[in-house]
Amino acid sequence: MSSYHLDHLQYLETEAIHVMREVAAEFERPALMFSGGKDSICLLRLAEKAFRPSDIPMPFLNVDTGHHFPELNEFRDSRAAELGGKLIIRKVEDAIKAGIAVPTPGEVSRNRLQIPTLLAAIDEFQFDCAIGGARRDEEKARAKERFFSFRDSFGQWDPKNQRPEIWNLYNARVNPGEHMRVFPLSNWTEMDVWEYIRRENLQVPTIYFSHRRQCIRLGGRGQWLPVSEFLVPRPNDEVKELVVRVRTIGDIISTGMVESPANTVDDIINEIAAARVTERGSRADDKASEAAMEDRKKQGYF
Amino acid sequence: MSHPIEILRFNTCGSVDDGKSTLIGRLLYDSKSLMEDQLEALERSADITGGGQINLANLTDGLRAEREQGITIDVAYRYFATPRRKFIVADTPGHVQYTRNMVTGASTANLSIVLVDARQGVIEQSRRHTYIASLLRIPHLVIAVNKMDLVGWSEARFTEIRDAFEQFLPLLDIKDVKFIPLSALNGDNVVDPSKETPWYVGPSLLGHLETVHIASDWNLHGFRLPVQWVNRPNNPRDPRLHDFRGLSGQIAGGTVRVGQPVMVLPAGHRSTVKEIWTHSGSLEEAFCPQSITLVLADDIDVSRGDMIVGLDSLPGASTELHARLCWMHPKPLQKGKKYFLKHTTQTVQAVVTAIENRINIHTFEAEPNPSELAMNDIGEIRIKTAKPLIFDGYSHNRLTGACILIEQGTNATVAACMLQPPVEPIRPEYNDFAI
Numbered sequence: 001m002s003s004y005h006l007d008h009l010q011y012l013e014t015e016a017i018h019v020m021r022e023v024a025a026e027f028e029r030p031a032l033m034f035s036g037g038k039d040s041i042c043l044l045r046l047a048e049k050a051f052r053p054s055d056i057p058m059p060f061l062n063v064d065t066g067h068h069f070p071e072l073n074e075f076r077d078s079r080a081a082e083l084g085g086k087l088i089i090r091k092v093e094d095a096i097k098a099g100i101a102v103p104t105p106g107e108v109s110r111n112r113l114q115i116p117t118l119l120a121a122i123d124e125f126q127f128d129c130a131i132g133g134a135r136r137d138e139e140k141a142r143a144k145e146r147f148f149s150f151r152d153s154f155g156q157w158d159p160k161n162q163r164p165e166i167w168n169l170y171n172a173r174v175n176p177g178e179h180m181r182v183f184p185l186s187n188w189t190e191m192d193v194w195e196y197i198r199r200e201n202l203q204v205p206t207i208y209f210s211h212r213r214q215c216i217r218l219g220g221r222g223q224w225l226p227v228s229e230f231l232v233p234r235p236n237d238e239v240k241e242l243v244v245r246v247r248t249i250g251d252i253i254s255t256g257m258v259e260s261p262a263n264t265v266d267d268i269i270n271e272i273a274a275a276r277v278t279e280r281g282s283r284a285d286d287k288a289s290e291a292a293m294e295d296r297k298k299q300g301y302f
Numbered sequence: 303m304s305h306p307i308e309i310l311r312f313n314t315c316g317s318v319d320d321g322k323s324t325l326i327g328r329l330l331y332d333s334k335s336l337m338e339d340q341l342e343a344l345e346r347s348a349d350i351t352g353g354g355q356i357n358l359a360n361l362t363d364g365l366r367a368e369r370e371q372g373i374t375i376d377v378a379y380r381y382f383a384t385p386r387r388k389f390i391v392a393d394t395p396g397h398v399q400y401t402r403n404m405v406t407g408a409s410t411a412n413l414s415i416v417l418v419d420a421r422q423g424v425i426e427q428s429r430r431h432t433y434i435a436s437l438l439r440i441p442h443l444v445i446a447v448n449k450m451d452l453v454g455w456s457e458a459r460f461t462e463i464r465d466a467f468e469q470f471l472p473l474l475d476i477k478d479v480k481f482i483p484l485s486a487l488n489g490d491n492v493v494d495p496s497k498e499t500p501w502y503v504g505p506s507l508l509g510h511l512e513t514v515h516i517a518s519d520w521n522l523h524g525f526r527l528p529v530q531w532v533n534r535p536n537n538p539r540d541p542r543l544h545d546f547r548g549l550s551g552q553i554a555g556g557t558v559r560v561g562q563p564v565m566v567l568p569a570g571h572r573s574t575v576k577e578i579w580t581h582s583g584s585l586e587e588a589f590c591p592q593s594i595t596l597v598l599a600d601d602i603d604v605s606r607g608d609m610i611v612g613l614d615s616l617p618g619a620s621t622e623l624h625a626r627l628c629w630m631h632p633k634p635l636q637k638g639k640k641y642f643l644k645h646t647t648q649t650v651q652a653v654v655t656a657i658e659n660r661i662n663i664h665t666f667e668a669e670p671n672p673s674e675l676a677m678n679d680i681g682e683i684r685i686k687t688a689k690p691l692i693f694d695g696y697s698h699n700r701l702t703g704a705c706i707l708i709e710q711g712t713n714a715t716v717a718a719c720m721l722q723p724p725v726e727p728i729r730p731e732y733n734d735f736a737i
Contacts, residue, residue, distance in 0.1 A: 004522055004557065004589040007306035008388045017593035018552040021530045025606050025647070049581040050550070050593070053543050054535045136379045143378045159376060163715040164406040164630050168552070169644050169706045173713040187390055189381045278337045 009196055013046065016184035018168060019147055020050040023129055023182050024057050026172035030129040030182075031122075034060035034087070036076030037249045038193055038204055039133030039185055044083060045200050046184060059086040061130065063118045065110035066093045067230060067251035075205040090121040108230075110251060115300045119155040122179055129172070129180045137189045138280055141294035147186050153177040155300030190279045191272055198265045207246050208268065210261050215242045223256035248279045307383070310516055313392040313407040315434075316417030317427035321448045325417065325486035326380055326393055329508060332493035335382035377407045386512040401678040402630035404434055405718050409704075412516045413442040415507075420453045420483075424466040430663045432467070436474035437626060437680065437720065439700055441519045443479045446507060450498070451485040457501040473666050475697070478514070482507050520590045521699045525556035525564070525612030528646035528702070529604055533595050548579055548595035549604055554646060554701035555694070556612055557589040558596070566602060567609045567692045567728060568619055573598040591701075607648030609692040609702075617694045617702060618724020623685040626696075627675070631709065631716035634674040635683075641716065645691050645705035652707065656684040685719070695723025 006014065023030050032047060034040045047056045060080050064073070080087040092110045095101035095117040103113060122130060136143045146162055148170045163171050174180055185193070197204060214227040217238040224242060225231055230253045233239045244257035245268075262268045314322045330336050380391040392407030408414055414435040418428050435443050445467055453459045460483045471479060482491055483499050484507060490496030493508045505513070533548035558564070562575045577597040578585040588594045596610060604610075611617060629635050635654060643652035659668035660681040668682065675681045696703030707717040 004520075005306070005308075005517055006592070008309045011309050011591075014552060014591055014593040018530070021550055021552075021593070022647075025531045051531075051533065052581045053538060053540070053546055053548075053579075054533050055537075137381045140378075143380065144376045162376060164402045164718070166406055166409040166706055166715070166718045167701065167704045168410070169646075169704065171644065171706065171708055171713065171715045173642070173649075173708060175713065187379070187381070189383075189388075191383070192388075276337055277339045280339075 009192065009199060012185075012188055012192055013049070013196070015168075015187065016046045017050045019170070019182060019184040020047055020131065022170050022172060023131055024051065026170075027129040027180070029125065029127050030058045030131065031061040031088070031125065031127045032056070032058050032131045033062065033133065034076060034080060034085075035062055035133075035249070036072045036079065036205055037133070038197065038208065039135065039188075041079070041202055041204060042185060042188070042193055042196055043131065043133045044079065045196075045202055048083070056083065056085055058131075059088050059125075061088045061090070061121060061125075061127075063114045063121065064089050064091045064093075065114055065251050066091060067110050067253050069205070069207055069226075069246075069249060069252050069255075071205045071207045072249055075203075079203070088121070088125070090117055090124075092117045095120060109254060111254065115155075119300050122155070127179060128174055129182055131182045131184065133185050134183050135185045135188050135190075135193075136183075138278075141297055145183060145186065147183055148172055149181040149183065150174070151179050151181060151300065155179070157181075157297045157300070159294070159298070191269070194265060194269050194272060198269065204265075205249075207249070210243055210245045210263050210267075212241055213244050213257060215240055215244060215257050224259070225255070226252055226257055228252045307386070307388055308516065309388045309390060310413065310511060310514070311390040311392070311411045312413040312415060312511065313394050313404070313411045314415045314417060315394050315404050315408070315431040316419075316448075317425060320417040320419050321486045322393060322417055325415075325446065325448065325484075325492065325507075326391055328486045328489050328492045329391075330380065330382050332489055333382055333384055333508060377403045384508070384512055389511065401430065401434065401628065404431065405438065405628050405630065408435060408438050408440055409718065411438075411440050412519050413444065413511070413514060414440045415444045415446050417446050417448050418463060420447050420449045420459055420463065423463050426663065428467075429470065429666075432471070432476075433474065433661070433663060433666060433680075434628070436476045437628070439475060439697060439720075441478060441516070442514050443476050444507065444510065445479065445481045446486075447481065447483045448486050450483045450490065451488055455483070455498040457499075460502075470666065480504065480510055480514075482510065521555040521701070522590060523556055524615035524617075524694070524699070525558045525562075525610075526554040526590075526617065526694070526699065526702050527551045527558070527594075527596060527610040528554055528648075529606055529608045529610060530647045532605060546597070547601065548597055549610065550593070550595040551610075551647065552593045553588060553590040555590050555699045556615075557587060558594075558612065559587045560585075563613050564598070564610050565613060565616075566598075566604050567611060567617070568690050569603070569608070570728075571600070571602045572613075573600040573602060575599070607646075609646065611692075616727040617692050618726065619690045619692050619728040620724060621687045621690050623687065623691065623693070624722040625683055625685060625705070625719040626722070627681060627683050627707075627717050627719045629675040629677060629679045629681075629717050631714055632677050633709075633716075634676045635679075635717065636674065640710060642708040642710060643685065643687055643691075643705050643719075644708060645693065646702060648689075648691075649708075650691070651688040653686050654683050655686050658682040658684065683719075691721075692728070693721050693724065696720035698723060 092113045100120045101113040101116040146165045215224040220238040245260045378393045394404040394407035416431045464481045484491035491506045530551040533550045576599045579595040660672040694702040703721045705719045
């Protein structure tokens with residue numbers, strides 16, 4: 001006798017596939033945001049499940065801040081090629097040159113500058129929908145997102161005026177110039193993502209696993225950051241070679257390295273099960289203020 | 303390594319200050335689902351705004367405006383897990399103007415928790431929330447009588463509140479109701495059974511959430527596959543795929559097997575299931591709510607919005623619909639105005655031809671012929687659609703019996719509709735004749 005029963009990953013999977021197919025059917029020019037990070041790796045597998053044996057009916061889009069981990073970009077390029085997908089990359093560097101993104105004096109982080117770069121790419125290709133890998137469990141502002149998150153012609157999210165989302169009936173209608181952000185992984189947790197990676201036997205960039213790396217603690221305090229061309233040690237910084245991995249990948253200048261011996265997906269799952277801080281605890285960009293994410297999202301951030 | 307873990311989705315509802323956010327905070331805190339940085343953030347905000355007192359509600363009230371006003375303005379989703387189950391929580395606000403958020407949060411729930419302040423007892427909001435849970439056919443209901451510490455853990459008070467509910471529960475369509483006395487603030491009967499309630503023999507709230515039977519919550523009677531996307535490879539590298547024509551969708555009811563005869567509606571063409579295709583390999587059988595791609599034995603014209611159904615239990619087909627509706631927009635429902643109607647995978651034009659009644663939330667009685675339905679009103683309407691819908695009664699199938707209305711121009715989602723059962727099932731012989 002078969003059991004008519006889905007476990008939690010199968011339930012999350014069927015929900016996400018349904019969302020992806022709604023996007024393919026309802027939008028004329030959708031794109032799928034693919035960074036090479038663990039969440040978007042799951043998105044690509046879900047896209048395969050939603051659309052094979054056909055080609056995935058949308059290009060992959062990535063905003064390159066210029067501060068990416070090289071391992072991430074390599075993985076991004078090879079995975080996109082393996083799937084036969086078209087990968088569109090738009091660089092913050094170019095957006096700055098074109099005057100689309102304007103850094104404030106002394107602003108080192110490219111985090112905020114991703115927003116105008118992304119919006120310009122959406123405009124350039126006339127995308128009416130962008131699928132992203134954001135999850136509600138990541139952050140308090142994200143906990144209030146819909147699966148289909150409407151953005152006005154300025155790309156803005158208005159949390160007080162969201163469309164009610166009832167049953168699995170997603171209202172995908174947008175007027176010209178407006179677009180939708182769609183989050184198939186809304187209901188996934190960090191643990192679900194890794195369990196899915198394990199079940200589906202998915203490859204991930206090597207920096208998720210334990211490796212030796214020169215790390216730096218600015219002014220001898222705070223979290224360990226990777227030494228790179230953007231973070232060159234100065235006299236009062238603390239520098240150490242450590243055995244580390246990343247838990248969440250942001251820019252190389254703001255991604256905290258976690259000391260960890262985790263070498264396999266199983267190790268990572270065990271580590272998360274015992275973790276005492278959240279994933280975003282290692283992202284300096286989210287610690288700027290209580291409402292850092294909310295403010296960025298309102299402007300057009302994912 | 304581990305046994306399969308199910309997901310239980312629930313929502314919490316109650317009026318302002320009934321302690322919804324505190325209850326969720328308590329569930330997360332006591333089930334050890336909170337992390338150190340979240341606790342640190344709580345402590346930081348306690349120092350700033352709470353006079354040093356940790357406020358568990360700050361865990362769920364995520365937006366700046368909410369923290370400033372101390373209220374919840376939208377549905378917030380939370381996740382936690384125990385070794386037995388994973389939980390998706392929709393924290394839905396209780397203010398009267400935000401009923402639409404409760405409908406949003408509750409529409410996908412297996413279970414609703416209605417919070418009642420033990421001091422206040424049953425108030426209008428309690429009746430409204432219970433009614434909405436019934437309207438949406440949420441399979442399981444928990445009445446959480448909160449702040450029991452403030453009434454001295456009085457069994458008499460608890461019984462009084464339960465009796466007040468039981469006076470109107472028989473008027474509603476709720477099969478499974480559980481009453482639990484608790485204190486979210488102190489954690490009594492939330493995760494661990496309380497010493498304060500020796501007179502209460504039932505489980506703690508979490509104990510109930512971990513064990514309530516949800517495997518039968520999906521509809522497994524009457525196969526329904528709304529076609530979402532037609533899967534035709536453009537330039538397949540594999541020559542076997544040259545003629546591949548798959549019909550992709552999420553099963554909205556029942557089960558399907560290879561070899562099973564099916565009918566494609568509204569056209570009425572019959573065929574049999576040749577293959578149940580998935581990326582992970584073909585299946586012999588699939589069931590609701592799996593996402594699959596069906597290959598039929600015959601090459602017939604099928605497109606998005608069609609529904610593939612089993613022959614044993616046929617749905618209705620009509621352009622004239624009778625529905626219960628919750629209006630969700632500041633602009634009232636207008637009779638005679640055109641809206642878009644989205645039902646399963648199809649969107650059609652629709653006109654509301656009659657507003658038959660509005661439900662009085664105090665008495666649950668239908669008040670006939672209201673001039674309009676305003677935000678948060680619930681009533682019965684008649685709709686005429688430009689194309690026939692293939693549908694079931696919402697009471698029979700929550701997925702094929704539900705639709706939403708969308709305002710043309712603004713594209714705002716303005717209503718959630720629950721369809722009444724069809725007057726008669728579609729008659730296939732008529733359709734054979736029509737072909």
